[in-house]
Amino acid sequence: MPATITDVAARAGVSPATVSRVLLGSPRVSPGALERVRAAIAELDYRPSGVARSLRRQRTGTLGLIVTNIMNPFYPEIVRGAEDAAQRMGSSIILCNAAEDPEREIAYLELLLERRVDGVIVAAGGLTKRHEEFLSAFSLPLVTINADLPGGQVPAVLSDDHEGGRAATLHLLELGHTRLIHISSPAVRESFSLRLDGVKEAIVASGGDVSLEVVEGDGYLDGGEAAREVAGRLRPPYAIVAHNDLTAVGAMHALFDLGVRVPDQVSVVGFDDIALAAHMNPGLTTIAQDKYAMGRLAVETIARMLAGETVRGNLILPVRLVVRGSTGPAR
Amino acid sequence: MPATITDVAARAGVSPATVSRVLLGSPRVSPGALERVRAAIAELDYRPSGVARSLRRQRTGTLGLIVTNIMNPFYPEIVRGAEDAAQRMGSSIILCNAAEDPEREIAYLELLLERRVDGVIVAAGGLTKRHEEFLSAFSLPLVTINADLPGGQVPAVLSDDHEGGRAATLHLLELGHTRLIHISSPAVRESFSLRLDGVKEAIVASGGDVSLEVVEGDGYLDGGEAAREVAGRLRPPYAIVAHNDLTAVGAMHALFDLGVRVPDQVSVVGFDDIALAAHMNPGLTTIAQDKYAMGRLAVETIARMLAGETVRGNLILPVRLVVRGSTGPAR
């Protein structure tokens, strides 16, 4: 059993209130008492109970962060950004991994509510109807990352997906590509069609004779396997715009398997700039999202809401084309 | 302000004690009261306060999990395994990301103590002297993953690193390699020298004329850059045994950069089997650790300690050689 504030008070010969004052750094404590309390704390290895403190203060100093799947390399950096920002505001993060299961996501939301966290961040792949209902009636400060709820009541931190799709495509057009394949993700998320919209816009704006074919992926490594089928019926050169890096990596793997050379025969562009993109062979050209900033901004937004500010509207972060070895001239 | 048990009691026309009985599923509640309480709970959208409950019960139903760096793809799967096991025992996990900073790791340990978690799991890369002191005097159920504390007081979940090093080497020897390069990690962790010991043992046991050179890496992608220097002075064929997959991926990238072909000229073996190993080009031959099981077993061990059992000794999980395209015959 850990020592309590009463134990410390008894040992220091003061009242619990005085110990509490020392704990909170109140100036209204005599030097003598201060010292005795400090000594007692050290001797008893006392640590104030966060549980009791939370009950009394009616806040826990804890934020909930729900991620779709921590095994997706897109998320860890968001977690990092959120954690750092939380630490700065004296809070900590309970990380919940929904493991691609929407039911589990809801279950975690319930759990966080019971735990009386101060706020919640949802970094989710796809938001189902069920989510929308649940989250619309959510009673706590709430921010989403990479998804936005209809109604505009819940602030969202997003990347400029449209611009990203456009920039990726522009890059390929400049390299002389005229046959583009877009491997999409399952069509649940708006951001995904935004990316595709950007692709289309760039093509239209170019005014050139450019073809675009959309094949469906799953948003993960396996989605890249779609490239296998494409390679089976198309002769190079052509270019693949994958909806994210995992898909691009999967596509590069499938092409490698078939002996199709990247970028000599086929160019590939990803989206996200996950850590390993730079270390693929060849390095993956991609649209970088500032994942760390997304986590940080989500927490900072919660902090503002906690401070009583009314936050509305989305935060849209700029993206950046990173050219590596997976794209080259069409020939 | 969320509704309290008193609110529910008032609305249902019963005492808080009765509401509590309903919450806990006690049979000693009349059908009428049961129904009225249930209705009141639904109407008020009541959720019992985990904070108050924890204070009263003197346990929080929460486990702390500290990982060295969540951005290292080795950890997410451990987190998954731990989370699933925790859910099964009705607990949840507070994930703490030490971000490679030992001070931060200690700070999190303090935090978890304050939060009165029921137990702690430390999945740490390197354990410093500071850790050892702190953890030896740790007052809560504690299990380490991939590191063990001297003294044998703290149960550890480990992979069979020695056997892994041996199996990787055996594989290369069978392919006819006689010049081996081991890229180590900084020599802080015992498991790392265990892996190297396995390499040496396999070489000695082979009785053949095999050379081994050890160059130091950093345990991450950059550590693989050591391969650049090696490639500068050695003529193929030779084989690289990296101390983990990230190092191997970094090495493959450096070799690709220099135009050295894997596996035609140089074979590469990793360790861990992170998700992307299978999707490198070529696929990375590696020693697979059962990361999910490590997380699961750590939690299950905590559960046993919580149940009053005295757990001692380490759990050593078997590893498995996974042959992919990055290794081939020496020629």
Next chain:
DNA sequence: GTGAAAGCGCTAACAC
């Protein structure tokens, strides 16, 4: 079957 009462460990308002 149900309620009253005590108390988990802390903080904050109020006295002195």
Next chain:
DNA sequence: GTGTTAGCGCTTTCAC
């Protein structure tokens, strides 16, 4: 500057 008191929301005897 310090102590007393009340109470955060819940569970758990103990009566009845």
